[in-house]
Amino acid sequence: MAPVSPATTPRAGRHRKLHARGSGSLPVDAIDLHAHTVVSDGTLTPRALVRLAFERGLSALAVTDHDHVGGIAEARDEGLRLGVEIVSGIELSVEHEGLDVHLLGHLVDETSPALLARLASLRAAREARAARMVERLRALGVAIRLEDVAREAGGAGNALGRPHVARAMMRAGAVATIEEAFERYLASGRPAYVPKAKLGAAEAIALVHAAGGVATLAHPVTLPEDRREPVVRAFADAGLDGLETDHSKHGPDDARRFRAWARELGLVATGGSDFHGDNKPGVELGTGLDGNVRVTRATLDELKKRARRRS
Ligand code: AMP
Ligand code: ZN
Ligand code: FE
Ligand code: FE
Numbered sequence: 001m002a003p004v005s006p007a008t009t010p011r012a013g014r015h016r017k018l019h020a021r022g023s024g025s026l027p028v029d030a031i032d033l034h035a036h037t038v039v040s041d042g043t044l045t046p047r048a049l050v051r052l053a054f055e056r057g058l059s060a061l062a063v064t065d066h067d068h069v070g071g072i073a074e075a076r077d078e079g080l081r082l083g084v085e086i087v088s089g090i091e092l093s094v095e096h097e098g099l100d101v102h103l104l105g106h107l108v109d110e111t112s113p114a115l116l117a118r119l120a121s122l123r124a125a126r127e128a129r130a131a132r133m134v135e136r137l138r139a140l141g142v143a144i145r146l147e148d149v150a151r152e153a154g155g156a157g158n159a160l161g162r163p164h165v166a167r168a169m170m171r172a173g174a175v176a177t178i179e180e181a182f183e184r185y186l187a188s189g190r191p192a193y194v195p196k197a198k199l200g201a202a203e204a205i206a207l208v209h210a211a212g213g214v215a216t217l218a219h220p221v222t223l224p225e226d227r228r229e230p231v232v233r234a235f236a237d238a239g240l241d242g243l244e245t246d247h248s249k250h251g252p253d254d255a256r257r258f259r260a261w262a263r264e265l266g267l268v269a270t271g272g273s274d275f276h277g278d279n280k281p282g283v284e285l286g287t288g289l290d291g292n293v294r295v296t297r298a299t300l301d302e303l304k305k306r307a308r309r310r311s
Pocket of ligand 1: 041066160161162163178179182183187196276
């Protein structure tokens with residue numbers, strides 16, 4: 001389908017087909033397959049996220065919170081009202097040969113008891129980890145409490161993550177930005193870093209498949225350069241369905257290389273912005289960073305085909 005040119009498009013308000021967006025234009029069948037809400041470390045409620053998707057002209061949106069499917073029902077409710085198709089999703093952290101690999105599940109049954117039970121235990125581990133990070137920070141003279149972190153995360157039961165710790169530190173005046181909190185304290189190797197409980201690759205892929213979903217390796221660019229290809233191959237051997245070739249952290253050369261791997265390995269080439277609201281300034285829903293992400297319905301159709309083949 002022909003992209004809508006911003007130069008020839010009138011200010012179209014909420015009209016989907018004629019909506020030019022932020023960084024460049026989007027195809028009229030644009031979608032986003034990777035986004036976070038307040039149930040993990042995004043800053044928009046599921047409802048507000050879907051409204052934004054609608055305003056940006058997206059016809060489908062995957063809600064892919066870390067270790068949590070609790071935002072999907074509200075998103076779907078708003079999606080039904082606005083005509084935005086909501087794809088149920090999840091983002092899991094996998095430990096593979098000492099690396100932190102993110103795995104997306106799309107089209108999962110978010111009511112699956114096995115999935116819900118495993119996610120609840122991962123969130124409990126996140127809470128224990130946040131408590132340990134707070135202890136370390138206090139020992140370093142940063143006087144925040146676990147309640148402050150929990151408040152940043154919103155409701156009880158939300159997936160506590162380092163961005164919430166970072167925001168609590170900002171509120172306490174210990175750092176000026178989230179980025180500074182990571183650089184000085186929270187990044188791997190920094191003094192308040194505590195590793196997260198993670199799943200094994202086979203376990204995570206099986207969890208997604210058992211819930212009827214398809215598994216995609218997220219943002220491969222975040223892996224060390226010399227480990228990307230072997231990791232993608234190992235996950236493909238373990239039953240991976242897709243590779244996130246387009247992501248706000250991927251430059252054009254990255255995306256090209258990843259698409260070639262996907263083609264070679266028979267994986268669906270997927271994409272998404274990884275929108276987190278104010279927790280990732282600059283990353284926009286549907287378009288990523290400076291317009292580097294562009295995903296259309298054809299990709300979702302491919303994922304659905306894979307899911308049907310599996311069931
Ligand atoms: P967690 O799941 O608690 O380990 O936190 C991971 C989240 O922190 C992800 O959403 C990342 O995007 C975010 N994050 C990781 N490193 C940084 C960084 N250096 N600056 C800002 N956010 C980061
Ligand atoms: Zn996140
Ligand atoms: Fe991720
Ligand atoms: Fe993400």
